[in-house]
Amino acid sequence: MLRLSREIRVEWGHCDPARIVYNPNFYDWMEGGLLALLSVAGFDLATMIAKDVDFRGTPLVRGDASFMAPARVGDLIVHHVEVSRWGGKSFDLSHRFTLGETTLLEGSQTRVWGRANPDNPASLAAVPVPDAVKAALSEDKVIRLTLHQETQV
Amino acid sequence: MLRLSREIRVEWGHCDPARIVYNPNFYDWMEGGLLALLSVAGFDLATMIAKDVDFRGTPLVRGDASFMAPARVGDLIVHHVEVSRWGGKSFDLSHRFTLGETTLLEGSQTRVWGRANPDNPASLAAVPVPDAVKAALSEDKVIRLTLHQETQV
């Protein structure tokens, strides 16, 4: 599978009065990770929605997560995401967040490929995941998105 | 158990380019629901943290959620939350979000009662949930937090 790992710098605004990452941010990052995974595979969700008015993205159907250790302001954490199962109209993602050698969170999600329901465009129907998407996300490679700092005097 | 139901108005900023609630907001609302549940039971988390420097809140250990239907800008949804299990140092919460007769989401969370680890104050130790908290959250009543509109001409 295509494995993406991306660095995330924990910001002040990610943290709560207990001075650790407020847990909903991890769910926000899971969404960002899927967007990035599709993007590095050549599928730009925004363009796809703009070009195909009936495409509805990849709605979340189910998710679970185990929180093992907290992260704090300034920490450079790494989000690892890849597809862990292909169904017909659905797929699973595996998510892991690490800080150095420490695993902060492990989770999984089931999502569908969504289109407007032809009988009721306000509602959504799951449709087969396109073969091109399956093929691209199934390639055996690792892509890393990293943060760099350069000084220009 | 003490059952809390609270109304939430879906705002523009809760929704994403698919024009439905961006799913991390549900996790944010689960946090708000626990805060409200403790508050109506007489336990104000902010005061507790201010008075007891070693108290670390009620960190999330594990969570799962099933997403059944979307919500949209302007919807008045209801968040139902109650304790579903008492452990020694942990407890489970049950969360359900509804829009009229439709269930949008069902989820559960396991959380601990957290204090600074005496051996390493930067880390956290789970300690027994205080009896007074258990008693108050176990009372058999229903509390509703609702949004009202009044006009003054």
Add this chain to the structure above:
Amino acid sequence: MLRLSREIRVEWGHCDPARIVYNPNFYDWMEGGLLALLSVAGFDLATMIAKDVDFRGTPLVRGDASFMAPARVGDLIVHHVEVSRWGGKSFDLSHRFTLGETTLLEGSQTRVWGRANPDNPASLAAVPVPDAVKAALSEDKVIRLTLHQETQV
């Protein structure tokens, strides 16, 4: 002018490691206040966008804010919002947040009534604010949105 005041309960997730409201939340609340002001005046932004594919909402053009005092977890603050100027294609909003007798923030915003640019639908053109919207938001009344708690034993 139609003056809206709405209660907001400060949540755990609104606050940062300094244990006060993280300031971007006030800007989020300003957006929610405009949505609520339009809604109580009879204009539901979501419906308007769904019915009129070229309507683009009321984008922010300029804003300023003075922060006078912080708010904390559990505080019940009040957001006061009303139109303070009508232009042809733009309008100004006045925002004030209070906690009891204390003013927390005063700000103003200039916004436009946005539609797809007929020459380039991806971009936006400011168009005259509809007369019906001006009339409804100019009515001399006060509407309060409040939070209530009810117990059912």
Add this chain to the structure above:
Amino acid sequence: MLRLSREIRVEWGHCDPARIVYNPNFYDWMEGGLLALLSVAGFDLATMIAKDVDFRGTPLVRGDASFMAPARVGDLIVHHVEVSRWGGKSFDLSHRFTLGETTLLEGSQTRVWGRANPDNPASLAAVPVPDAVKAALSEDKVIRLTLHQETQV
């Protein structure tokens, strides 16, 4: 002055039903920019707060912003931030966001160096900005934080 420019990838969750960045995110990014500016200058806000219990960060006193053009999902925008004025106990920041050659937003903020008020630790007093901070943020250099993508087959 030390000028920081940092790349930000616009995510799905940053955008609203109008399919452009929801404006409060820019205010969130301004906070992140100050944190990053202090960090690249050698001042880690989280460590400073952990080491000095009376330090209260750099609260925002006043801000203004002009919004010139929208950004959309997938856009790689650049946030430019630097100190534009030193006062005794306050300082101004200049913020600019660009997408390619297009300026999206220009804004300024006034902030103070905050400490617990010795007469009332729950409130805040502005104190002189430390000379070491002034010196480091006044250095004439440019630091860029960039996002990189690497593939490992």
